[in-house]
Amino acid sequence: MxxxxxxxxxxxxxxxxxxxxxxxxxxxxxxxxxxxIRQDDYYKDQSEKTMExxxxxxxxxxxxxxxxxxxxxxxSLLKGEEIKKPIYDFVNHTRSSKxxxxxxxxxxxxxxxxxxxEEKLRSLCDMKLFVDTDADVRFIRRLIRDVKERGRTLxxxxxxxxxxxxxxxxxxVEPSKRYADVIIPEGGKNSVALDLLITKxxxxxxxxxx
Numbered sequence: 001m002x003x004x005x006x007x008x009x010x011x012x013x014x015x016x017x018x019x020x021x022x023x024x025x026x027x028x029x030x031x032x033x034x035x036x037i038r039q040d041d042y043y044k045d046q047s048e049k050t051m052e053x054x055x056x057x058x059x060x061x062x063x064x065x066x067x068x069x070x071x072x073x074x075x076s077l078l079k080g081e082e083i084k085k086p087i088y089d090f091v092n093h094t095r096s097s098k099x100x101x102x103x104x105x106x107x108x109x110x111x112x113x114x115x116x117x118e119e120k121l122r123s124l125c126d127m128k129l130f131v132d133t134d135a136d137v138r139f140i141r142r143l144i145r146d147v148k149e150r151g152r153t154l155x156x157x158x159x160x161x162x163x164x165x166x167x168x169x170x171x172x173v174e175p176s177k178r179y180a181d182v183i184i185p186e187g188g189k190n191s192v193a194l195d196l197l198i199t200k201x202x203x204x205x206x207x208x209x210x
Contacts, residue, residue: 004078004104005204006124007197009111010176011131012169013060014141016187017111020131020197023188024109027198033205035077035105039112042070043088045095054093060168062114071120078124080104090150106205116176127200130180131187135166
């Protein structure tokens with residue numbers, strides 16, 4: 001197998017990164033040529049902290065992530081080695097005891113808040129995308145997601161957004177847009193951008209089969 005292509009997808013919280021990743025996974029699920037690696041699964045383990053301490057963690061700061069492990073895992077995949085990817089438990093605010101085995105693939109889709117902000121991750125990406133979605137749309141999506149899927153209260157989501165999410169986005173996420181090769185407005189709803197991305201991935205997979 002030739003060296004896998006790494007596509008980095010960055011953008012604000014609930015901007016549509018996961019939507020793009022999910023559509024790519026669905027498109028290539030049968031071929032098994034694309035794997036999705038989410039930076040969210042690489043939040044640092046907090047099992048030794050109390051729940052009160054975990055809740056106070058700033059999850060929207062780059063320091064919240066174990067990027068060294070993420071880089072190590074990506075380098076293993078690039079060498080054709082399978083990895084045991086961590087899984088994060090968003091209800092209990094710590095790393096799950098379970099892991100997921102990820103096998104090498106032609107294309108690795110790497111998505112997360114700080115994929116372009118972190119130089120070590122950015123340098124591994126062959127294609128760098130930034131999903132650019134209006135702040136009000138991102139907030140509404142995040143509110144619905146965190147209440148329905150992550151067991152949060154409405155008040156806690158609003159407070160977190162006001163105290164950390166918005167501030168960290170302006171400090172770290174938004175400036176990383178300058179590193180993007182392609183900016184995709186509105187995430188997975190941008191069918192034109194998605195079609196172009198699929199065309200590029202398909203051509204790479206075809207080349208690797210030669």
